[in-house]
Amino acid sequence: MIDAGAKIMITPCDADPSISAGQLTQPLGIPTLTLCGSAPVLTAAVGDVMFGTYPADNVQATAVANFAIAEGKKKVYLLTSPDSTYTANLPEYFGKVFEKKGGAVVGRGTFTMGQPDFSAEITNIKNLADQPDLIMTAAYEPDFPAFIQQLRGADVTVPVYGADAIGTPTVKGLGKLVDGVVYTAAGYAEPGSKLQAFNAAFAKYAGHAPESTYEVNGYEIGLILDQAVKTAGSDDPKAIRDAIAGLKDFDGITGKITYAGTDRMPLRPVALMRYEGGEGKHIQTMIPDAADVPAP
Template structure:
């Protein structure tokens, strides 16, 4: 993840200046708390990003640390991909002396941690959470390090229009900010460029059966040129397998979270799937 690695490195170097004013001149060590998913649904995203963070911090420490003078000690606690648990471990990291907080690859748990760090002025950076509402929902200590959902959605919509697509079916889930809002951002841009939303469907994250949504798609009188969704593992593999198994060959467009080895390993089932 070289691009993510560079973003984290630059963001962390910037964050250290935010705490320099409250650090003593003799301070030599800064504790960075990483409230990240080592288990659960976010682990396939948090763990590679965390590995990039470790690499960056090792290199920075070898060169004298953040800002050339602060050696970093990284404390990591497992959020278990749960929003409430993220808040719990974030508080534990604060109690352990964390002066910078790293949060998961998702807005909802990142906001729960940020609500604890904001009153304390602790700079807080999400590994790769991408909701544009993230910083506004917390305050001036919260920083994104990754292209926002509305930016990604605009890129996908621009591509769809360039491919001559005119009609879209949006598949969303209310269970996360990412899965709820990113397809809607796409829809707004797509409509402003002359496209039309001809149908919508919803799913619950973790549900194994997408037959109702697929029946809805197959029954549309106005057939879509594409399906747009921000579903990811394990939902996207289940959806695409059942969709193609039902004989629906409509192109599917997604976002960054489906660029995983697991999904690529589906082979012909995901040939032609577009994602940021």
Template sequence: MKKFLIASVALAAMVGSALAQETIRIGALYNVTGGMSSLDGPSLYGAQLAVKQVNADGGLLGKQVELIAPDGKTDQQETAKAAQRVLSEGVVAGIGQSDTTFVMAGAPLFQEKGVPFVTSGATHPKLPEWVGDYMFMAPFGDDDQSYAIADYAYDKLGARKVVVWTDNSMDFTKALSAFFTERFTEKGGEVVGTDSFMMGDTDFSAQIARLASIDPKPDAVFVSAIPSEAGISVKQIREQGITMPIISGDGFDTELVTTVPGPELANDVYFSTHTYRADDRPEVRKFIEDYKAEYGRDPENAFAPLGYDALMLVADAIRRANSAEPADIQKALKETRGFKGVTGEISYTRATMVPPKPVSIISVKQGEYKVEEIWKPEQQ
């Protein structure tokens, strides 16, 4: 009986191992509920579309791809648990997250296990340095996008004096404000006031009162926020009759900027984001068609194609490595050059390992989004 039990356990382990090897598992860490859901939800949809297309084309190395995507619930502890879960299920790589704080809750666990992680939307340029050599970025860095909107505010909007509001609870928002201030003041502009708030705040009356009291009146207000505060801040600023331009980064690349205040108040808003809207490259056109065919709607924002790009970046690395071993995938990712993503070409040529990608400047006028210009970064 004892021998039979041992044999049964061994057989079960073998069967379990064989089943685990039938698919190539990739983890997806996203906050599909909570304050980050308007970015992470579309990003996950983009990644799921990529998996469906890869599998329809025969999968990778003769196997189907399986995406494991537990909800991080816009909570750092839940994100860490989600990372532990997918790693325990034998993923060969991970993708996800649209914010630096949540990447830092999960990606270091991938680094510890020697499994590559590609963030689809977190933009702090020090992420690869902070996490390690198994950390990769599909998007640009916050320095590039902050410089882009600072240049636009100074050169095109004619802003010389600005007020800077910062969500002090997030690494991303603090970095965005710091890089914006650096660039704007280097160009000769002046920050005439600063203010702060925290993730989850819903009342900006005190900040608005201080903004309105500044004399002489500033030319613009820079609001460094995530989506949950983006729409609310626009609504409340405009409701108080303040008409100066509101400028920001890709945390404003959300439908909440127009749906919360409504089209009449969603006016003279400008933000930097990932090159995608109004781009006629074939990769963009095909992605929009495929997304609409799959989900019955246009992609919500640039984070949908970023999720798609992150998954396809991993798939490309697996094909080039001809291996699903995490170390081989990491090596192939590091050697990525000229990968033609929907959100722009990705090459890891900088020492920082942050891809030098173009940045779109978007305006919102009467609730309508428009690409104003494409900003090109320095390659180094």
């Protein structure tokens, strides 16, 4: 794509391929935007051409931790995997905010992505002398469904919180098994909102409703680039990069998006959701206080 003359690059969600692509785009000054890539380390790992577009892991974790404290949760067990930046770091960001707000981390466990058996981790949880009143993990498919099925099968009723990667049809399809599970999204379609209108237009075009907020994230990338090119007044990559970096309170579909004054991971709303009766119910939408967000 670079050889063909690409002046903008859009990369996958995960930090690892986005960072790899950034090693090629950074020396050439090509602005690079990751679709739903949320690891806050990726912009620094690449350089000034790399932009996140989705709520960062540490921002999502802060929103979930603040909610957990508000709900009266005191003790958390963190379940992580070293196999991706997302699964390794997001629960730890949660733990930092949770402890800062007066909570305690009473245990930690790890898993390998793709493992079918979580019995050892579940046994560790059941045997903790100081039982948690919350389990926090960034596990996603197929790991999260396997974990929650085995956890509930072992009669462990501790609430489980996660993040955006479990707002999917597969997890929703688990029905009552995931009742009480809290997760995040980039927005919520309030009646009369731009997001509700987008979802309706998407369904008409695609023949089915959006499966997550990743679809609207992709659309918002187009809007961000459109505004950046208008501001730059050209298709020069450096001018576009500078215009993106200067965006402030840009009216997206999910709410206002700001890059100005950030490390190119946007300040933007986080919607908190909870599965109830097999449906994702909106709890609240917030932009966490920047002072509460832990450093990458």
